Amino acid sequence: xxxxxxxxxxxxxxxxxxxxxxxxxxxxxxxxxxxxxxxxxxxxxxxxxxxxxxxxxxxxxxxxxxxxxxxxxxxxxxxxxxxxxxxxxxxxxxxxxxxxxxxxxxxxxxxxxxxxxxxxxxxxxxxxxxxxxxxxxxxxxxxxxxxxxxxxxxxxxxxxxxxxxxxxxxxxxxxxxxxxxxxxxxxxxxxxxxxxxxxxxxxxxxxxxxxxxxxxxxxxxxxxxxxxxxxxxxxxxxxxxxxxxxxxxxxxxxxxxxxxxxxxxxxxxxxxxxxxxxxxxxxxxxxxxxxxxxxxxxxxxxxxxxxxxxxxxxxxxxxxxxxxxxxxxxxxxxxxxxxxxxxxxxxxxxxxxxxxxxxxxxxxxxxxxxxxxxxxxxxxxxxxxxxxxxxxxxxxxxxxxxxxxxxxxxxxxxxxxxxxxxxxxxxxxxxxxxxxxxxxxxxxxxxxxxxxxxxxxxxxxxxxxxxxxxxxxxxxxxxxxxxxxxxxxxxxxxxxxxxxxxxxxxxxxxxxxxxxxxxxxxxxxxxxxxxxxxxxxxxxxxxxxxxxxxxxxxxxxxxxxxxxxxxxxxxxxxxxxxxxxxxxxxxxxxxxxxxxxxxxxxxxxxxxxxxxxxxxx
Amino acid sequence: xxxxxxxxxxxxxxxxxxxxxxxxxxxxxxxxxxxxxxxxxxxxxxxxxxxxxxxxxxxxxxxxxxxxxxxxxxxxxxxxxxxxxxxxxxxxxxxxxxxxxxxxxxxxxxxxxxxxxxxxxxxxxxxxxxxxxxxxxxxxxxxxxxxxxxxxxxxxxxxxxxxxxxxxxxxxxxxxxxxxxxxxxxxxxxxxxxxxxxxxxxxxxxxxxxxxxxxxxxxxxxxxxxxxxxxxxxxxxxxxxxxxxxxxxxxxxxxxxxxxxxxxxxxxxxxxxxxxxxxxxxxxxxxxxxxxxxxxxxxxxxxxxxxxxxxxxxxxxxxxxxxxxxxxxxxxxxxxxxx
Numbered sequence: 001x002x003x004x005x006x007x008x009x010x011x012x013x014x015x016x017x018x019x020x021x022x023x024x025x026x027x028x029x030x031x032x033x034x035x036x037x038x039x040x041x042x043x044x045x046x047x048x049x050x051x052x053x054x055x056x057x058x059x060x061x062x063x064x065x066x067x068x069x070x071x072x073x074x075x076x077x078x079x080x081x082x083x084x085x086x087x088x089x090x091x092x093x094x095x096x097x098x099x100x101x102x103x104x105x106x107x108x109x110x111x112x113x114x115x116x117x118x119x120x121x122x123x124x125x126x127x128x129x130x131x132x133x134x135x136x137x138x139x140x141x142x143x144x145x146x147x148x149x150x151x152x153x154x155x156x157x158x159x160x161x162x163x164x165x166x167x168x169x170x171x172x173x174x175x176x177x178x179x180x181x182x183x184x185x186x187x188x189x190x191x192x193x194x195x196x197x198x199x200x201x202x203x204x205x206x207x208x209x210x211x212x213x214x215x216x217x218x219x220x221x222x223x224x225x226x227x228x229x230x231x232x233x234x235x236x237x238x239x240x241x242x243x244x245x246x247x248x249x250x251x252x253x254x255x256x257x258x259x260x261x262x263x264x265x266x267x268x269x270x271x272x273x274x275x276x277x278x279x280x281x282x283x284x285x286x287x288x289x290x291x292x293x294x295x296x297x298x299x300x301x302x303x304x305x306x307x308x309x310x311x312x313x314x315x316x317x318x319x320x321x322x323x324x325x326x327x328x329x330x331x332x333x334x335x336x337x338x339x340x341x342x343x344x345x346x347x348x349x350x351x352x353x354x355x356x357x358x359x360x361x362x363x364x365x366x367x368x369x370x371x372x373x374x375x376x377x378x379x380x381x382x383x384x385x386x387x388x389x390x391x392x393x394x395x396x397x398x399x400x401x402x403x404x405x406x407x408x409x410x411x412x413x414x415x416x417x418x419x420x421x422x423x424x425x426x427x428x429x430x431x432x433x434x435x436x437x438x439x440x441x442x443x444x445x446x447x448x449x450x451x452x453x454x455x456x457x458x459x460x461x462x463x464x465x466x467x468x469x470x471x472x473x474x475x476x477x478x479x480x481x482x483x484x485x486x487x488x489x490x491x492x493x494x495x496x497x498x499x500x501x502x503x504x505x506x507x508x509x510x511x512x513x514x515x516x517x518x519x520x521x522x523x524x525x526x527x528x529x530x531x532x533x534x535x536x537x538x539x540x541x542x543x544x545x546x547x548x549x550x551x552x553x554x555x556x557x558x559x560x561x562x563x564x565x566x567x568x569x570x571x572x573x574x575x576x577x578x579x580x581x582x583x584x585x586x587x588x589x590x591x592x593x594x595x596x597x598x599x600x601x602x603x604x605x606x607x608x609x610x611x612x613x614x615x616x617x
Numbered sequence: 618x619x620x621x622x623x624x625x626x627x628x629x630x631x632x633x634x635x636x637x638x639x640x641x642x643x644x645x646x647x648x649x650x651x652x653x654x655x656x657x658x659x660x661x662x663x664x665x666x667x668x669x670x671x672x673x674x675x676x677x678x679x680x681x682x683x684x685x686x687x688x689x690x691x692x693x694x695x696x697x698x699x700x701x702x703x704x705x706x707x708x709x710x711x712x713x714x715x716x717x718x719x720x721x722x723x724x725x726x727x728x729x730x731x732x733x734x735x736x737x738x739x740x741x742x743x744x745x746x747x748x749x750x751x752x753x754x755x756x757x758x759x760x761x762x763x764x765x766x767x768x769x770x771x772x773x774x775x776x777x778x779x780x781x782x783x784x785x786x787x788x789x790x791x792x793x794x795x796x797x798x799x800x801x802x803x804x805x806x807x808x809x810x811x812x813x814x815x816x817x818x819x820x821x822x823x824x825x826x827x828x829x830x831x832x833x834x835x836x837x838x839x840x841x842x843x844x845x846x847x848x849x850x851x852x853x854x855x856x857x858x859x860x861x862x863x864x865x866x867x868x869x870x871x872x873x874x875x876x877x878x879x880x881x882x883x884x885x886x887x888x889x890x891x892x893x894x895x896x897x898x899x900x901x902x903x904x905x906x907x908x909x910x911x912x913x914x915x916x917x918x919x920x921x922x923x924x925x926x927x928x929x930x931x932x933x934x935x936x937x938x939x940x941x942x943x944x945x946x947x948x949x950x951x952x953x954x955x956x
Contacts, residue, residue: 040953041953043953043955233955233956234956235955236954236956237953237954238952238953238954238955239947239948240950241947245950249943249946249947252943263703263704281939284937284939284941285940285942288927290703292729293725293726294725296693297699297725297726299696300696300697300699300700300726301697301699301703303700304669304697304698304701304702304703304704305700305704306700307687307697307700307704308667308701308704308708309705310700310703310704312700326690327693330689420944420947420952423944423947458705459665459667459701459705460664460665460707460708461664462664464664465663465664465683465685466686467633467680467682467686467687467688468686468688469670469680470672470689471688480680
């Protein structure tokens with residue numbers, strides 16, 4: 001063998017999946033997010049999947065305390081964070097142990113060797129050191145003494161004590177930035193802004209980042225770097241945003257489109273709290289937030305604000321959704337516009353609060369006492385949430401009804417490029433308030449004959465004084481009524497009002513191959529995995545049709561017709577068959593389910609293989 | 618603040634056309650009359666007034682008023698009312714609740730409303746029983762009370778609503794009784810003048826399920842012996858000839874004969890005292906109520922109302938740093954152009 005290392009090669013790849021993993025105090029979410037932003041600015045398409053423990057600080061070095069962030073970057077449109085990472089950055093033995101099974105065959109592992117001491121190995125449950133015992137044969141292992149290098153890098157920056165090792169995530173980030181030929185300036189700029197209050201920290205993080213970058217360049221461990229070219233995305237201005245951000249911004253957009261003040265009333269709950277936090281810093285935009293004493297008060301306040309003429313919104317996750325159920329029925333009875341955002345997480349009960357699931361659909365549809373139908377919409381991805389929030393508000397206001405919007409933990413925390421809409425030309429979804437019409441007595445339940453909506457009469461308006469409430473009301477007059485025929489009439493009226501929305505929403509569109517006999521129907525956050533799985537199966541010759549539901553109540557008018565035109569219907573869901581039951585019950589089609597409840601999204605390969613299996617002649 | 622009317626109103630202007638359906642002889646009738654009288658006297662425009670209630674006999678109240686009204690669900694009236702007050706600070710928002718609605722199922726909302734100090738007027742009709750569900754013990758029923766759901770006696774101590782309100786940081790706390798309409802009207806007037814949350818406990822007789830619960834304060838003879846009318850800046854005295862008084866010692870209130878201790882030794886009531894401890898001590902004089910019981914304004918202190926604080930934050934934000942519109946907000950998180 002020649003004793004010279006071969007010259008550095010730059011390998012061009014169309015996509016790569018990288019997972020940063022470490023202890024929850026190691027700053028892996030931050031490293032992943034910075035890598036993502038640099039990639040976004042570079043122009044790659046991307047998708048991310050953060051995964052963090054439910055405990056804020058699980059014991060250091062333990063498997064339970066492992067936090068990770070996966071990012072998928074590509075030169076073409078991609079949809080998912082990728083099934084298996086190509087590169088794993090492991091900051092300690094626990095991170096290696098917890099993530100190794102996911103690593104792609106012959107994948108690359110970059111390890112922080114300084115953390116592989118006896119104590120950390122024992123905490124992770126390793127009996128022997130995997131770096132020495134040969135168990136990592138088959139992978140490319142790059143050993144880097146990250147702590148030693150970081151210590152050296154920051155020694156003159158004024159940061160001391162325990163602060164020194166805080167910068168090691170920037171060392172890892174610098175190394176990955178070099179390895180994947182990312183631009184350095186966005187990260188350096190971010191460090192300057194984010195830590196502007198502490199010069200020493202700026203200096204330490206900058207030094208660690210540069211040292212990591214330079215380490216890649218000068219060490220002989222790396223045979224080549226990778227180049228992922230910018231993607232060809234639709235022309236426009238893009239930002240990289242998580243679903244919780246785009247939901248929050250969508251609410252601001254909806255209030256603007258409705259010409260109404262926004263009041264967001266909520267109680268902290270994972271994974272919905274970010275929406276409250278994001279909106280709470282927007283007072284300058286006229287946004288009011290209210291952190292209530294509990295979930296029930298949160299929706300009560302939103303409903304009260306709606307009665308008084310605001311766009312009232314509450315947000316929560318499954319356990320809170322259950323608590324809000326009684327007030328949702330009250331909103332159905334009082335026929336007031338109200339948005340309820342449920343960022344679903346794995347249940348039942350506290351379940352796995354930081355993990356995703358779609359098992360609140362039937363609760364959103366039916367989880368109320370009495371006959372209490374209301375519209376239900378689902379967000380399919382971070383990039384799509386903004387429009388969905390405006391659409392939900394449009395329906396709530398036009399039809400005077402509470403509307404549930406389902407998101408989930410995956411959408412909430414993962415980020416993707418979002419092409420900005422024209423914010424100066426949002427649709428006008430405003431509705432008129434009731435005005436005195438000269439009649440002696442105001443009729444709060446006299447309906448618009450087209451929409452069946454009742455008038456929205458604001459307290460403070462002379463001549464429209466009226467009472468609403470949970471007791472059944474007489475049609476037109478709104479007076480309390482226990483008359484049997486009136487109750488039947490009102491129950492049917494409320495049902496007809498919601499059902500009628502089907503005429504005011506787009507028909508179901510199907511992305512179908514000619515001759516396809518299999519239809520895949522999804523809803524919510526399974527969109528990217530289904531889309532990518534279908535694409536892969538098509539590349540292998542499968543003929544398949546695909547439809548994704550944004551409107552779950554009411555369904556699009558033509559859904560029955562669409563379902564019945566395919567001999568086989570597959571419904572992949574992150575639950576035990578909620579949409580499946582709805583479709584079978586409503587349309588009498590023999591649809592089959594594909595169900596996963598592991599707190600994780602579908603992998604593309606899972607959908608792809610299922611399609612191949614179902615389309616095999 | 619609520620606009621005052623340019624025309625004058627009478628009680629009838631605040632009566633709705635709905636038939637009042639409380640049991641004949643219920644204390645709620647007199648409270649309804651007192652509230653309507655007060656509103657007419659205060660000259661409030663009916664369209665600027667909103668009554669919000671929960672569930673229970675008292676919570677039917679909004680239907681009998683000609684103002685705006687929201688009959689909510691059990692215990693949640695303070696939440697709905699808070700939303701209304703936040704959305705429109707020009708409204709006069711009144712919560713009508715009961716001992717079950719406000720102190721049992723809705724206890725959490727009630728204490729947080731008082732802590733926050735939104736501009737709400739909370740009327741808690743305390744009849745010490747569940748009336749609408751026909752006679753179970755409530756969180757203000759006396760210890761060991763035998764009711765339909767406690768045939769062998771109710772366990773646990775009852776709440777003292779005034780003590781609770783004082784402990785929950787209420788900025789205004791009053792107590793009155795259904796039968797005394799002028800006193801009720803006066804306490805309502807003071808609550809209306811107060812900016813922030815005003816809590817009023819109204820002793821209300823349920824003549825069907827808990828008759829004469831307040832007889833010690835309404836009977837001709839008993840009334841003279843037991844009713845302590847709190848008056849700001851005056852020594853706390855009571856009795857037919859004001860021969861009895863209250864002294865404060867060691868943090869507790871104690872009943873004394875004025876002749877024995879001298880008038881100078883008596884506690885002088887101060888509604889505006891920053892420390893709620895003396896008012897709390899007065900609230901502990903009676904439970905049930907049995908024996909001498911204070912009525913009137915326990916506490917009335919000035920503190921920023923939540924809406925006013927929020928408005929201040931919103932105004933400060935307008936001139937402060939940060940994105941001025943949605944486009945700028947999104948741009949600040951970093952954008953790039955394609956094509």
